[in-house]
Amino acid sequence: MSSTSISAETIARFTAIVGEKYALRSEADLAPHLIENRGLYHGSSPLLLKPGSVEEVSAIMKLASETGTAIVPQTGNTGLVGGQTPREGKADVILSLERMNKIRDVDPVANVLVADGGAILAEVQKAAEAHGRLFPLSLGSEGSCRIGGNLSTNAGGTAVLAYGNMRQLCLGLEVVLPTGEIWDGLRRLKKDNTGYDLRDLFIGAEGTLGIITGAVLKLFPQPLGHQVAFAGLSSVDDALAFFNLASSLCGTSLTGFELMPRFGVEITARNIDGVRDPLETPHDWYVLIDISTSDSAETAERMMNAVLEQGFEAGLVQDAAIASSVAQQKALWHMRESMSDAQKPEGGSIKHDVSVPVSKVPAFMREAEEAVMAAMPGARICAFGHMGDGNIHYNISQPVGADKDAFIARWHEMNHIVHGLVLAHGGSISAEHGIGQLKRDELASIRSDIEMELMRRIKYAFDPAGIMNPDKVVSLSHKG
């Protein structure tokens, strides 16, 4: 097991690997790396290392193995479950890949891009675009999150409906193991049935099995047509029926179908600069529909018109607005992506990142609202998300005038209520954001004994010394 203190000699040896300039120890340098976005976790660390090459990462891991030093990989630090935050009161060393941020190769013929683990997602998107290709992973944090973190959390985002999540977007990996050995699995093959899929073990492992230093990513043709619309509806049942209609008319050209409640639109218009409700009258529910076509702009326009016309005819859509410029398209997406931030000025917010089978979304939403309101009268539910994937960010804002600390103290109680319904509908308590520290104990309580045992055995096979991001996801000592 990793040790809880680190000697001056070990710090000097780590420093010698990356050089003084890239071994940070001052409080000011470390501070931003010890907290995460939501302020749920605050860790401590004696040292932050910024290696500049795979060989340096390997040397760091060899030394960590020898000295029993815990290593916490961190790339963009935008994770939402505390996986990238070092533990409080331990001597975890943070390993940041921010210097390893290159695009190594783009091959538009093979439709692949090879990037360092520290490449920023937005830079990967730009590099693909410069070659007339699309890298479709897109999320609110794309300006700061990095490929190693995206892969380690198996990130989803706004286009999963058409392109899948990070697991589907990756062909090969380069990983430094806890022992310091380098696994070069940077294969560019769509078909490769040669034994166990090691790549899939590292994707979504949240840095508990090794450090992803490079990846081969899949590219797609740049869409020629793109349409975004915003529609008002009266119920989640109608939203589901409308999703099925849009899905059958558009097939894989339906790239996004996002659900938003009236409360979410109201607070986003109130609290986020430049956001306004594009419809004239209020509706109980809204959907954002995103259509991309690879043959022509006309096809996308025709599809969007047909979707809305048939939605009106079927009595599902009450009102709708189609974005008439790229700026308007971005504004609609900005509204959706700012919904979580818009909750901050409203006081405390208790979050759930859950998924249920798409057909169960209306029943889940109804039952969850009933249960939450019964437990906490006055709670303001802001349940929005990727309806097409059955992924709902079931957020609850505190009742108006409530005490924030008293509200947040009920986090686990509300989780218990919402997650209980999710599980009853055959869903998942973590659709996109992972397990990290936030849901580690809950994971052990909802997965079967055999699943937990298999996870522990996998962890042990890669990291017998327990130095790789310890106590996140599954720990060797934790028996649930």
Ligand SMILES: Cc1cc2nc3c(=O)[nH]c(=O)nc-3n(C[C@H](O)[C@H](O)[C@H](O)COP(=O)(O)OP(=O)(O)OC[C@H]3O[C@@H](n4cnc5c(N)ncnc54)[C@H](O)[C@@H]3O)c2cc1C
């Ligand atoms: C505004 C906003 C919107 C978001 N929207 C979405 C969304 O739509 N969909 C979604 O899935 N997520 C979303 N997220 C969550 C987050 O952005 C993603 O999980 C992102 O993929 C994390 O990348 P990162 O580089 O910031 O990783 P970090 O936060 O640095 O790390 C995340 C985890 O990965 C591990 N890790 C990081 N780098 C490596 C590496 N090189 N090798 C091994 N392990 C590593 C860390 O130890 C940690 O466990 C959002 C976050 C924000 C703030």
